[in-house]
Amino acid sequence: MTKPSSRQIFALPASALPSGWSQAPLSELAQLIRGVVYQKDKARDKPQPGYIPILRAANIQEEGLILGQNLVFAPEKEVKPEQLLQPGDVVICMSSGSRELVGKAAPLEEPWRGACGAFCAVVRFKSGFEPKWGRYFFRSDNYRRLIQAAAAGVNINNLRYDALAQLRLPVPPLGEQQRLVALIEHYFHRIDAGVTALRRAQAKLQNYRAAVLEAAVSGRLVAQDPADxxxxxxxxxxxxxxxxxxxxxxxxxxxxxxxxxxxxxxxxxxxxxxxxxxxxxxxxxxxxxxxxxxxxxxxxxxxxxxxxxxxxxxxxxxxxxxxxxxxxxxxxxxxxxxxxxxxxxxxxxxxxxxxxxxxxxxxxxxxxxxxxxxxxxxxxxxxxxxxxxxxxxxxxxxxxxxxxxxxxxxxxxPLAEQARIVSAVGQRFAAVERIETVIETNLRRARALGQAILERTFSGRLSE
Incomplete structure (x- = not known):
C-alpha cells in the first residue's frame, strides 16, 4: 500500500484499525473511469440503432441504479469500450445541480449495455479485492461524511477526481473481506425483506389514494341528494x-x-x-x-x-x-x-x-x-x-x-355535494397519512439499522 499523503482522506485513524487491517486509496483498489462526453445536439431521448443508453446523475438512487427511465442516448461511436458498464461497477455522481446527489453511488447489479455521462464516474475494482466490500462501503454514511469533507472549501456541487482517487478505504485481508461481506448480506437480507414489505404497503396506499381521488371526481364517492x-x-x-x-x-x-x-x-x-x-x-x-x-x-x-x-x-x-x-x-x-x-x-x-x-x-x-x-x-x-x-x-x-x-x-x-366530497376525501386521506407516517418511521429505523451494521463492519466491530 502507498504511504499516505496529507491530501489523502482517511476512513479511520490508523490507530483504530483492527489488527491485520490496512488502508488504501481508492486509486490502488480500483480503476476510475470518466463518464462519456457526447454532443448534446446528437443525443436522443429515445433508443434507436447505433445509440447507447447513458445514465445521468438522477439515475443514481439509494435503492440502486435506475436503468429503465430518465435515460439519454448517445452515438455508440462516442463511447469507449472501457466506458461500457460491467456488473459490479459502482457509478458515482461527480457533479449535479442538486447538492444531495453529489457523491451518491450505486452499483450495477446485472449485465446492462450502457454507460454513464460526463457528470458521473465509474469505479471498477481490481482483482485481489472483494468488489462487494467496496460496494458496501459506498453505501455507508461514513463514505458520505468523507465525501462531504473532500468537498469542503470547493464548489459543493462538484466532486474532484483527485479527491475521489485519494479516498482511503479500510482493507482487511481478502478472506476477512469475504467473511464480513457474507455477514452483511445475512443481516441485510432480513432488513431488505422488511423494507420490501413496507414499500409494498406504501404502493397500496398510493393506489388507494388514486382510487379515492378518481371516485371523488367522478361522482362515485358520496351519494347524490335529489334535494341539492x-x-x-x-x-x-x-x-x-x-x-x-x-x-x-x-x-x-x-x-x-x-x-x-x-x-x-x-x-x-x-x-x-x-x-x-x-x-x-x-x-x-x-x-x-x-x-x-x-x-x-x-x-x-x-x-x-x-x-x-x-x-x-x-x-x-x-x-x-x-x-x-x-x-x-x-x-x-x-x-x-x-x-x-x-x-x-x-x-x-x-x-x-x-x-x-x-x-x-x-x-x-x-x-x-x-x-x-x-x-x-x-x-x-x-x-x-x-x-x-x-x-x-x-x-x-x-x-x-x-x-x-x-x-x-x-x-x-352541486354545491352541497362539493362540500360532502371534500369532507369524505379529507377523512380518507387523513387515515392514509397516519399509516404513511408509521411506515416512514419504520423505513427510517430500517435504514438506521443498516447503517449501524455498516459502521460496525468498516470499523472491524461486526460479530456473528
Missing amino acids: ESAAALLGRLRGERSSQAALFEPLPDLPPLAQGWTWARLAAIADALGGYAFKSRDFSASGLQIVKIANVERGRLNLAERPTFINQVEGRIKEKYRLQPGDLLISLTGTRRKRDYGFVALVQDETGLLLNQRVARLRFHAPLNPHFFELILQGNHFRNRFFAYETGNVGQGNVRIAAIIQEAVPVP
Missing part, C-alpha cells in the same frame, strides 16, 4: 352575475355523461386565471413578501419551506395584481418534457404575504364554488391528461400555457 340544487342551476346563477361572459357558459359538445346533478363547465367560466410575474433575481432580499415559485407547488401541497425567495421592494400595481389570497388554486406550468413532473396543484390556505411568480398560474374560483373540490378535480386523471395534451418545449423542458388549459372543461357537482 343542481350544478346547472348553480352555473345559471353565475352566468346571470356575469352577463358579459355569457359565451363561456354555452353548452359544451362531445363530453361524457356525468353523475346526476353534475354538469361540465369551462374553467374560464368558473374561475379567473392569471399567470405569474417575472420577478428579477437582482431584486430578491432576505425577507419581505415571499415569491411562490414552481418548486413550492407540490402535489396537493404548498411547500413554502422549499428554497424560499423573498422580495421587499415591489411596485404597487404589481403587488396588487400578483398577491395571492386564501382559496387561490396554484398550478405549476413548467417541468421535464414527457415526464409529467409538473402540472401539480396546491391550494393557498391561510398563508399571507405571497406573490405569484412566472411559470406558476393562479385560479381564483367564483363564489360560492368550493376551491377545495376543484383542487381534487385538477389532480384527477381526466384533467391531467388534458393538461399534458398542450405540452410544448424542447427535449428537456416542457411547458403548458395557462391560456390553453382554461378553455378545458371540468365536471361541476
